[in-house]
Amino acid sequence: MEQAAIELKGVEKKMRQKLIGPINLKLPKGYVIGLIGENGSGKSTLIHMMLKIVHPDRGAISWFGENYPHEIPQPVRRQIGFVSEKSSSEENNLTAEEAAEFRAEWYPEWDQTYFEELLGKFKVPRNIKLKMMSKGERRKYEIAAALAPRPKLLLLDEPSSGLDPFAWKLMIDELRQFMESGEATILLSTHIVDEIKRLADYVVLLHHGKLHGVAEKDSLMDNWKELWVSGSADLAGDLPGIIQVQQEIQGVVRMITTECMRTEQILHDSGISVLKTRSLELDEILSLWLKGHLPAGMQSGKGD
Numbered sequence: 441m442e443q444a445a446i447e448l449k450g451v452e453k454k455m456r457q458k459l460i461g462p463i464n465l466k467l468p469k470g471y472v473i474g475l476i477g478e479n480g481s482g483k484s485t486l487i488h489m490m491l492k493i494v495h496p497d498r499g500a501i502s503w504f505g506e507n508y509p510h511e512i513p514q515p516v517r518r519q520i521g522f523v524s525e526k527s528s529s530e531e532n533n534l535t536a537e538e539a540a541e542f543r544a545e546w547y548p549e550w551d552q553t554y555f556e557e558l559l560g561k562f563k564v565p566r567n568i569k570l571k572m573m574s575k576g577e578r579r580k581y582e583i584a585a586a587l588a589p590r591p592k593l594l595l596l597d598e599p600s601s602g603l604d605p606f607a608w609k610l611m612i613d614e615l616r617q618f619m620e621s622g623e624a625t626i627l628l629s630t631h632i633v634d635e636i637k638r639l640a641d642y643v644v645l646l647h648h649g650k651l652h653g654v655a656e657k658d659s660l661m662d663n664w665k666e667l668w669v670s671g672s673a674d675l676a677g678d679l680p681g682i683i684q685v686q687q688e689i690q691g692v693v694r695m696i697t698t699e700c701m702r703t704e705q706i707l708h709d710s711g712i713s714v715l716k717t718r719s720l721e722l723d724e725i726l727s728l729w730l731k732g733h734l735p736a737g738m739q740s741g742k743g744d
């Protein structure tokens with residue numbers, strides 16, 4: 441991975457019963473990193489530590505290559521956008537326009553034209569207090585307000601929660617456009633696998649507070665496949681990354697591999713026919729990965 445927007449080294453936080461960490465993780469600049477994991481796996485805590493809303497018990501975090509033992513300096517904090525899983529009550533009594541005025545004072549790069557354009561596209565209601573908006577309407581305001589200062593780093597904690605499918609599609613399109621500058625980095629925590637599929641360059645998988653692994657999404661999609669091959673189940677012994685084998689019918693064996701490219705090459709070189717292949721869905725890959733089947737070259741618990 442290239443230079444990091446944020447880097448965590450040995451970061452740990454005890455949350456009531458659960459230990460989050462130790463986590464070693466780099467968010468490479470210029471990419472979308474999808475953060476995924478079961479409920480309570482520590483996604484929000486990790487994001488909160490990146491904003492110093494929660495302070496780690498151990499370890500170090502750096503922002504754009506710098507460490508800040510106390511607060512994140514304002515000029516740095518202003519380069520970081522955040523959509524929280526839960527709406528902040530501070531803006532409850534403001535309209536979208538009024539809240540934007542406050543935000544514009546805080547963020548020197550605030551782009552009011554872009555903000556207005558996003559409110560229009562998302563059909564955010566005007567002149568009503570944010571607390572009177574529906575969950576989805578408010579979420580759309582929050583996404584627009586997070587994008588308007590064109591932050592260098594955008595931390596999104598379940599941003600699509602409450603969005604209708606049309607607004608969801610718009611959000612995906614806007615985030616893609618936002619990334620076109622090549623300067624920005626997004627960390628996107630989500631339970632929606634399709635969001636990862638459409639947006640993420642890398643997938644970070646958390647499990648019980650630990651980093652289960654980091655992988656390039658395209659590499660997962662290209663390599664985790666189901667194959668039907670002429671022959672018997674014994675074949676699998678000579679092939680890389682085989683995690684399931686089943687003799688389907690006489691002379692046809694079905695396998696799942698995490699290293700399809702190498703597997704196909706070896707089969708081809710051995711003159712063995714691949715009868716059919718199926719790319720695994722990302723949710724299938726993630727659940728196999730969670731069960732302990734690791735992407736090629738990854739050791740358990742190693743994320744970086």
Ligand SMILES: Nc1ncnc2c1ncn2[C@@H]1O[C@H](COP(=O)(O)OP(=O)(O)OP(=O)(O)O)[C@@H](O)[C@H]1O
Binds near residue numbers: 455482525
């Ligand atoms: N304020 C808090 N005080 C104590 N424990 C907390 C607090 N917030 C979260 N936790 C605990 O920390 C663990 C991780 O929670 P966190 O909200 O980071 O998970 P998550 O992966 O974001 O979950 P979800 O997908 O449900 O949003 C959970 O076991 C949770 O109970």
